[in-house]
Structures are given as C-alpha cells and as structure tokens.
Amino acid sequence: xxxxxxxxxxxxxxxxxxxxxxxxxxxxxxxxxxxxxxxxxxxxxxxxxxxxxxxxxxxxxxxxxxxxxxxxxxxxxxxxxxxxxxxxxxxxxxxxxx
Amino acid sequence: xxxxxxxxxxxxxxxxxxxxxxxxxxxxxxxxxxxxxxxxxxxxxxxxxxxxxxxxxxxxxxxxxxxxxxxxxxxxxxxxxxxxxxxxxxxxxxxxxx
DNA sequence: CCTATATTTCAATAATCGTTGAAATATTGA
DNA sequence: TCAATATTTCAACGATTATTGAAATATAGG
Numbered sequence: 001x002x003x004x005x006x007x008x009x010x011x012x013x014x015x016x017x018x019x020x021x022x023x024x025x026x027x028x029x030x031x032x033x034x035x036x037x038x039x040x041x042x043x044x045x046x047x048x049x050x051x052x053x054x055x056x057x058x059x060x061x062x063x064x065x066x067x068x069x070x071x072x073x074x075x076x077x078x079x080x081x082x083x084x085x086x087x088x089x090x091x092x093x094x095x096x097x098x
Numbered sequence: 099x100x101x102x103x104x105x106x107x108x109x110x111x112x113x114x115x116x117x118x119x120x121x122x123x124x125x126x127x128x129x130x131x132x133x134x135x136x137x138x139x140x141x142x143x144x145x146x147x148x149x150x151x152x153x154x155x156x157x158x159x160x161x162x163x164x165x166x167x168x169x170x171x172x173x174x175x176x177x178x179x180x181x182x183x184x185x186x187x188x189x190x191x192x193x194x195x196x
Numbered sequence: 197c198c199t200a201t202a203t204t205t206c207a208a209t210a211a212t213c214g215t216t217g218a219a220a221t222a223t224t225g226a
Numbered sequence: 227t228c229a230a231t232a233t234t235t236c237a238a239c240g241a242t243t244a245t246t247g248a249a250a251t252a253t254a255g256g
Contacts, residue, residue, distance in 0.1 A: 003121075007114055013189075014108035015214085019101060026189050035233060048215065050234050055213095069223040069232050081193045084185050087178070088195060091124050095179045113244085133203060146245065148204050153243095167202050167253040 001086040009083045012059035017042050018052045025062055025075035032065070032072040099184040107181045110157035115140050116150045123160055123173035130163070130172040 013019050021038055033041075039049035053073060056062040060079040065072050088095060111117050119136055131139075137147035151171060154160040158177045163170050186193060 003114065003117060007112055007117055010108050010112035010117070014105055014112040016101065016105055017214090019105055019108070023101075023188050026191055029191070036231095039233095045216075046233060047217085047235080051214075054234090066222095066233095071233065075189075077191055077193075080185070080189050084182060084190055084193065085195070087182050087185075090121050091173075091178050092182055093124055093127070093175055095175075095182065115244090134201095137203095143246075144203060145205080145247085149244075152204090164203095164253095169203065 001082055006083060006086050009059045009061060009079065012055050012061055015052070015055075017044060017048075018056055021049075021052060021073075022056060022061060022075060022080075025073055026077070026080075028075075030074070032074040035064075035071045035073065038073060099180055104181060104184050107157045107159060107177065110153050110159055113150070113153075115142060115146075116154055119147075119150060119171075120154060120159060120173060120178075123171055124175070124178075126173075128172070130170040133162075133169045133171065136171060 013022060020042055024038065024041060025033060035049055035053065036046065038053070039046050042049065042052075044052075053062065053064070057064065061076055062073050063076055065074070111120060118140055122136065122139060123131060133147055133151065134144065136151070137144050140147065140150075142150075151160065151162070155162065159174055160171050161174055163172070186195075
C-alpha cells in the first residue's frame with residue numbers, strides 16, 4: 001500500500017453519501033445491494049448513485065455484478081482491511097484493538 | 099463517533115500533503131515538529147503548511163503549541179485511534195488485526 | 197526600538213467535486 | 227417489436243478545495 005493509493009481510498013470514503021453506501025454494503029455482505037435500492041436508501045437520484053458508486057469502484061472499495069437489467073454492488077472488504085491495516089501501521093502507534 | 103465526524107476526519111487525511119504531514123507527526127511522537135520543518139519536509143510554502151495544518155487541527159487530528167516564535171505540531175493519536183476503531187467496527191467485519 | 201525570523205491571514209485564481217436534468221444504453225416482458 | 231424498467235453517460239452549474247503571492251502579526255535578539 002503506497003500513500004497515493006491510501007489517499008485515493010480515503011478520498012472515496014470521505015463523503016457522507018459514499019461512506020453511508022459503503023457501510024450499507026458491508027452490512028449486506030455477500031448478498032450485496034442493487035443500485036436502485038442503494039439510491040433510495042441514500043435519498044439520491046439514480047445517476048447520483050451511479051456517480052458515487054463509480055468513485056468507490058475506482059478506489060477498489062466496491063465491485064458490481066450485472067444481473068439482468070439490475071446492477072448489484074458489493075463491498076470489497078479486503079481493500080478496506082488493507083487500508084485500515086495501513087492506517088494502523090503508519091498512523092496509530094501501538095493501538096491494540098480490543 | 100458519528101458519521102459526520104468520521105467523514106470530516108477522513109477528508110482531512112484524504113490529501114497527499116496532509117497525510118504525509120500527519121504520518122511525520124505520528125513518527126515524531128511527543129517531540130512534535132515545528133511548522134517550518136514540516137513545510138520544508140513537505141516541500142510547500144509556509145502559508146500552505148498553515149492552511150493544511152488548520153484542516154488537520156479542525157478535524158482534531160493534530161494540535162499545536164506555541165514556543166517562542168515557533169509553532170510545534172503534534173499528532174492527536176487518540177483521535178486517529180477512534181477513527182480507526184470506527185472503521186474497524188463499521189466497515190471491516192471481523193478483521194482481526196495481527 | 198529596530199530588524200530579522202516564524203507563522204498566519206487574506207485575496208485571487210485554478211482545479212476538483214457534487215448535484216441536477218436530459219439523453220443514451222441495455223434488458224425484460226407483453 | 228414496443229413499451230417499460232434499470233442504470234449509466236453527458237453536460238452544465240454552483241460549491242468547495244488547493245495553490246500562490248502579498249500583507250499582517252508576533253516574537254526574539256541586537
């Protein structure tokens with residue numbers, strides 16, 4: 001993990017709507033959530049959802065599968081865990097979780 | 099930790115210069131680093147350092163002490179740890195560190 | 197007190213980001 | 227095939243952010 005990648009991923013999460021979307025996807029787990037459902041949960045228009053999802057996808061934090069005429073999004077937990085590991089190693093100094 | 103605070107802190111870290119500054123301050127620990135030294139390390143003008151430091155300070159991620167005509171900055175590790183704890187609890191799902 | 201040093205504030209500009217509406221693309225089912 | 231549904235793309239706009247230079251503030255030391 002280099003600092004550029006960390007910055008891009010932090011930037012993707014550093015926005016109300018996107019962090020909320022990502023949290024929803026984490027909770028949803030392997031089921032994922034469809035684009036329409038995500039948009040209505042976030043109270044944003046479908047095209048706005050598409051915009052924010054693209055940001056998260058470009059940062060590697062989510063992925064999408066097309067099913068019929070729907071798109072289902074999933075959190076990429078490994079990416080998120082790598083980011084948190086980076087923060088723990090570089091920015092926390094002896095922070096013992098739990 | 100509410101989502102608004104998390105977003106503000108993530109945004110403060112989601113920028114090359116500021117993440118680098120913060121990492122330097124974490125490494126420096128209790129000694130802190132002066133504003134001039136931070137600016138030259140980051141290859142930015144003093145006023146730019148002042149701008150970015152203010153962003154970090156408003157997010158609660160650093161603090162500053164005035165010593166004579168110098169200003170020394172310190173990482174606020176507790177804030178950072180709280181942010182990482184939030185991410186671990188809400189966005190990582192059973193990520194066991196180490 | 198005056199000058200040099202250290203940092204911040206202010207203003208201007210360019211760049212990036214977020215939102216909105218309209219149009220385009222693709223898939224489903226009648 | 228046609229209409230309806232689901233999502234993305236595109237363009238425009240306003241808002242926020244980052245950078246730069248100039249001026250202001252404050253302290254230290256001669």
